[in-house]
Structure formats: structure tokens, C-alpha cells
Amino acid sequence: MDLMLTLQLAIGELFSPLTAAYILCAIGLSVHFGFTGLLNFGQAAFAAVGAYGMAIGVLTLKLPLLGAMGFALLCVVAFALFLGIPTLRLRADYLAIVTIAAAEVFRYLMSTSGFAEVTGGSNGLSQFGYEFYTWNPVPKAEYNLGLFTWTEEQVWLRLVAFSAVAVSAILVSLMMKSPWGRVLKGIREDEDAVRSLGKNVFFYKLQSLIIGGLFAGLGGIVFVISMSNVQPSTWVTTFTFMIWTVLLLGGAATILGPIAGGMLFFVLLTLTNELLAGLVAIGWLPFLDQPQVAQIRFILIGLALMLLVIFRPQGIFGNKKELRFNG
Amino acid sequence: MANDIAVGKGEPGCKKIDPILVADNVTRQFGGLTAVNVEHLEIPRGKITALIGPNGAGKTTLFNLLTGFDKPNTGAWSFEGKNLAGVSSYKVARRGMIRTFQLTKSLSAMTVIENMRLGAQKQRGENFFSSLFRFLWKGEEALITQTADDLLKRFKLNEKREDYAGSLSGGQRKLLEMARALMGKPTLIMLDEPMAGVNPALTQSLLEHIKGLKANGTTVLFVEHNMHMVRHISDWVIVMAEGRVVAEGEPSVVMKDQAVIDAYLGAHHDTDLGTMKKGK
Numbered sequence: 001m002d003l004m005l006t007l008q009l010a011i012g013e014l015f016s017p018l019t020a021a022y023i024l025c026a027i028g029l030s031v032h033f034g035f036t037g038l039l040n041f042g043q044a045a046f047a048a049v050g051a052y053g054m055a056i057g058v059l060t061l062k063l064p065l066l067g068a069m070g071f072a073l074l075c076v077v078a079f080a081l082f083l084g085i086p087t088l089r090l091r092a093d094y095l096a097i098v099t100i101a102a103a104e105v106f107r108y109l110m111s112t113s114g115f116a117e118v119t120g121g122s123n124g125l126s127q128f129g130y131e132f133y134t135w136n137p138v139p140k141a142e143y144n145l146g147l148f149t150w151t152e153e154q155v156w157l158r159l160v161a162f163s164a165v166a167v168s169a170i171l172v173s174l175m176m177k178s179p180w181g182r183v184l185k186g187i188r189e190d191e192d193a194v195r196s197l198g199k200n201v202f203f204y205k206l207q208s209l210i211i212g213g214l215f216a217g218l219g220g221i222v223f224v225i226s227m228s229n230v231q232p233s234t235w236v237t238t239f240t241f242m243i244w245t246v247l248l249l250g251g252a253a254t255i256l257g258p259i260a261g262g263m264l265f266f267v268l269l270t271l272t273n274e275l276l277a278g279l280v281a282i283g284w285l286p287f288l289d290q291p292q293v294a295q296i297r298f299i300l301i302g303l304a305l306m307l308l309v310i311f312r313p314q315g316i317f318g319n320k321k322e323l324r325f326n327g
Numbered sequence: 328m329a330n331d332i333a334v335g336k337g338e339p340g341c342k343k344i345d346p347i348l349v350a351d352n353v354t355r356q357f358g359g360l361t362a363v364n365v366e367h368l369e370i371p372r373g374k375i376t377a378l379i380g381p382n383g384a385g386k387t388t389l390f391n392l393l394t395g396f397d398k399p400n401t402g403a404w405s406f407e408g409k410n411l412a413g414v415s416s417y418k419v420a421r422r423g424m425i426r427t428f429q430l431t432k433s434l435s436a437m438t439v440i441e442n443m444r445l446g447a448q449k450q451r452g453e454n455f456f457s458s459l460f461r462f463l464w465k466g467e468e469a470l471i472t473q474t475a476d477d478l479l480k481r482f483k484l485n486e487k488r489e490d491y492a493g494s495l496s497g498g499q500r501k502l503l504e505m506a507r508a509l510m511g512k513p514t515l516i517m518l519d520e521p522m523a524g525v526n527p528a529l530t531q532s533l534l535e536h537i538k539g540l541k542a543n544g545t546t547v548l549f550v551e552h553n554m555h556m557v558r559h560i561s562d563w564v565i566v567m568a569e570g571r572v573v574a575e576g577e578p579s580v581v582m583k584d585q586a587v588i589d590a591y592l593g594a595h596h597d598t599d600l601g602t603m604k605k606g607k
């Protein structure tokens with residue numbers, strides 16, 4: 001077992017563009033759940049709509065990449081309206097059911113062979129992201145940063161991904177410190193009370209669903225640009241639950257929570273994976289074999305999520321008085 | 328007896344000289360049960376009106392119907408001459424008719440001052456696009472905070488300003504909810520059992536405050552079981568039983584009405600239990 005390599009892999013996760021993508025999705029979920037109290041169990045679908053919107057924008061609609069990103073975000077808004085208008089007047093639980101179902105419906109629609117010309121079917125889509133690297137201002141070189149050596153493309157991708165995270169966190173912070181954010185928090189506590197004070201609760205919930213969805217859409221875009229392909233199998237419910245874990249780990253109603261939660265989550269995921277694999281390799285865990293290790297870590301994540309919700313519902317950064325997991 | 332509220336004698340559904348809220352034929356059925364069946368009701372402007380009646384008389388249901396929190400089977404009503412039936416609850420509040428709830432709805436995970444600020448209407452910073460630019464709503468926020476602090480002081484909640492509303496006692500939550508409703512500058516405030524759970528030492532100041540609202544031109548309609556309060560501050564009393572308005576009139580007259588005594592007050596209602604007049 002190479003401890004140095006394990007550590008290097010784990011720390012690499014801190015700066016991985018995929019980590020940034022999950023963090024963006026979790027920031028969106030913090031707007032939904034943490035600040036507004038909307039139970040969205042289909043965050044994967046918002047990310048998927050963003051990802052497919054961009055890929056289809058480039059490949060089918062022949063838009064320039066930036067235009068395709070705009071198109072993707074418009075698709076996210078449309079998706080949020082489609083989900084929100086019928087359900088947000090109902091009790092919170094209905095949104096949970098509808099979002100989880102809609103996420104699955106969307107994933108199957110993308111993987112069915114019927115629309116394969118546009119969506120790529122189960123093969124997904126690729127070769128839509130070239131333009132991204134033509135914007136790269138980082139001079140061509142190998143960048144040696146001690147632990148890692150990155151190419152200029154890797155540096156550029158990380159710069160963009162984490163700038164998106166920083167800008168999103170600042171935006172959410174501005175929103176939540178404003179009277180607008182106060183209305184959302186009021187809705188989280190008691191919708192009827194907020195209604196009795198003359199606020200259009202339905203409209204605020206719709207705005208929250210759209211805005212949180214847009215951050216997830218952005219997360220989806222970052223995800224597929226860094227993978228340079230989009231696969232329907234990415235957007236499974238596990239994706240959504242990983243976002244939930246990231247969010248609850250850091251603290252649902254906090255600004256820094258999703259960021260710290262995301263980084264911690266992926267470092268731990270990699271560490272447990274590598275350590276378990278290493279221990280299996282040297283024969284310390286005779287009851288496990290290598291393929292099982294990849295599964296075991298998700299069992300551990302499930303366990304961690306349960307313990308977290310029971311013993312530290314406010315997350316790492318959360319204020320216990322302000323938010324309990326009471327959805 | 329002189330009467331500056333009703334046209335003619337006080338009787339169920341009587342016409343008022345200057346009504347602010349007029350309801351006609353409002354009914355609400357839950358399955359086979361008729362919870363509310365009000366043929367005609369007028370609430371006088373600028374007065375304090377008490378709505379009393381035994382449990383299950385339909386007082387709260389009527390509140391819910393009038394404020395858009397529940398939908399009636401039939402009925403129409405107007406507020407300040409404009410139709411209000413079928414209007415969503417938040418629009419009712421925007422029109423100046425603000426209610427509180429019998430089971431208090433303080434927003435527990437928000438501080439007392441944030442609860443208060445939320446009560447202010449037509450805030451610029453509540454628009455999503457302007458929320459991102461603090462300079463657009465900073466001034467307004469300072470004014471709102473000033474109003475909120477004044478109200479908190481009057482309701483003796485100023486020491487709790489930064490506490491979470493969830494940490495307040497039941498009575499304090501009642502006060503907070505009433506103060507929060509006042510942040511919206513209502514023309515008609517509808518209080519559902521404002522005295523329930525409020526410490527007797529505070530009752531007197533709260534009564535004075537409600538009278539002060541009247542002095543400022545606010546119309547008050549409240550549901551209450553505390554007869555001391557009803558007698559002490561109300562100008563007009565409406566009695567409901569089994570969904571209907573069974574009596575109306577000035578407090579001194581209504582409380583002597585045999586039908587009211589039978590339905591609600593009981594034979595010994597006038598006997599001083601010794602606690603009521605203490606602290607006066």
C-alpha cells in the first residue's frame with residue numbers, strides 16, 4: 001500500500017472539477033432545502049437538464065458553447081416551472097415525490113433509443129466541449145505544484161470550476177442576507193404565517209426552485225465539461241443522495257457548508273476506498289475482495305449520513321438553533 | 328340607549344352606520360357539519376369588535392374564510408367596499424386586513440427582530456433582483472428596523488430582540504405575532520384569542536395597546552374567551568353559536584341577553600371570581 005499515493009489522490013479530490021460540480025449542486029440544494037424548506041429529491045435531474053441542454057445546444061442546435069450554456073440554463077428554468085407550478089401549492093411532501101419521479105423520468109427519456117439522434121441514447125453525447133479549451137488563457141506548460149503536476153488545460157478547468165463555486169456562494173450569501181432571503185426562511189418555518197403577512201408564498205417557492213435549480217444546472221455543466229461527455233447513467237438517484245450527504249455534512253442552511261461538505265466528502269470517499277483497497281491487498285481484511293471495496297464505501301456513506309442526521313443535524317457549520325433536519 | 332355603531336337596534340346581522348367589512352350568506356360545511364352559516368354580518372369601522380361564542384361556534388373558521396385561508400361553500404364579502412371573496416390570503420393581507428392565529432405561528436428558527444421585519448409590507452428588498460444590491464434596500468431596512476424596535480419596546484419584547492422566536496414562551500409568542508401583524512400597518516387587524524396564555528401582568532398593557540390601535544384609526548376584530556377583556560375594551564360584541572350569529576350589540580347589553588347567557592356565559596358569569604379585578 002502506497003500511503004503517499006493515497007494521500008495524493010485524496011488531496012487531489014479537493015481540487016477536482018467534479019468536486020466543484022457536486023458543490024454547485026449542493027449550493028442549489030441549500031437554497032431549496034436549507035433556506036426554503038423545499039424537499040427536492042431530484043437535484044440530479046436539474047444537473048442533468050443543464051448537462052444535456054448544453055450538449056444538445058452545441059451538437060444539435062449548433063450554438064457556440066456560451067450560447068449553449070445559456071440555452072441549458074433556460075432549459076433548467078423551464079424544468080423548474082414544469083415541476084413547481086403543479087406541486088408547490090401542495091404540501092412539501094408532494095414536491096419530494098414529484099422531483100424523485102421526474103428525475104427518473106428524465107433519465108430514462110435521455111437513455112431511450114427513440115431520441116438517440118438528439119440525446120445519444122444510452123451512449124450519451126461527447127465532443128461538445130472543445131471550444132472551452134480554446135478560451136484557455138493559461139500558457140501551455142506543465143504546472144508542478146508539489147503534490148500534483150497539471151497541464152494548462154487541467155489548471156484552466158479547475159480555475160473555472162472553482163470560480164463558479166465562489167461566485168455562486170457569494171450570490172447565495174447576498175440573497176440570504178436580504179429581505180428576499182428572509183421571506184424564504186419564513187416560508188421554511190411556517191408558510192401560513194408568511195402568507196398572513198402579505199407575501200406570495202407560491203411565487204417565492206417557485207423562485208427558490210428555479211434559482212436552486214440553476215446552480216445545479218451549472219454543476220451539471222461543469223461536470224460534463226470536465227468529463228468531456230454526458231452519460232445518462234450519471235444522473236441516477238445516487239447522484240442526488242451524494243448531493244444530500246454533501247449538504248448535510250456541511251450544514252444545510254449555511255453558505256460555506258456545501259463547499260466544506262463537498263471537499264470533505266470526496267476526500268473521505270477516496271481515503272476510505274484507497275485504505276480499504278490497500279488493507280485488502282495486504283490481506284488484513286480476508287472477508288473482502290477488491291470489487292467489494294467499491295461497494296463497501298457507499299455502505300459507509302449511508303451509515304455516515306444516518307449518523308450525521310441523528311447526531312449532528314446542523315452539519316459542521318450549521319447553527320443548531322437555526323436548523324434541525326425537520327423536513 | 329345611545330348607539331353610534333348600528334343603524335337601529337343591535338340584533339343579529341344589523342346594519343352598521345359605517346361598516347368596514349360586510350359579509351353575506353357565508354357558509355362552510357365540513358362533511359355534514361355546517362361550521363359557519365352567517366346570513367349577514369357587518370363589522371364597524373374604527374371600533375373594537377369582539378367575536379365570542381362557545382367552542383365550535385365557528386369563530387376561527389369564519390376568520391379563516393374571511394382572510395382567504397379557507398374556501399367557503401357559498402358567500403360573498405367585501406372589505407372597504409371592494410369584493411374580497413375568493414381573494415388569496417396574501418392579497419387579503421396586502422389590502423390591509425391582517426390576522427393572527429389561535430395557535431401562534433412565530434417563525435421559531437428566526438430571531439424576534441427578523442420576525443418583525445418580515446411583517447413589513449411592500450419591501451423593495453423582497454424582490455429577487457433588488458435583493459442582490461444592498462444599497463437599494465438598505466435605507467428601507469433601517470426604517471423598518473426602527474418601527475420594529477418601537478413596537479417591540481411597546482410589547483416589552485425588546486430584551487428578546489436577538490433571541491430565536493422558538494425560545495419564547497407561549498404568551499410572548501402571542502405578543503410577537505400581534506406585533507408582527509402590526510408591522511404590516513393593517514386597517515383591520517383580526518386577532519384570534521390574543522390573550523390566551525399571556526401573563527396577567529401584561530394583559531393590562533396589551534389591552535391599553537389595543538385601545539391605542541383604535542385611537543390610531545385601526546379597526547380591531549378579535550376572538551376571545553376572556554370576558555374581562557371583552558367587557559373592558561370592546562365597543563361591539565358579536566355572539567356566535569353553532570355557526571350562526573345569535574346576538575349582537577354593545578357589551579353591556581349583549582351580556583345581559585338571556586340567549587347569550589344560556590348559550591355561552593352561564594348563569595354565574597357575572598360573579599367575580601376574585602382574580603379578574605386584581606391589578607386594576
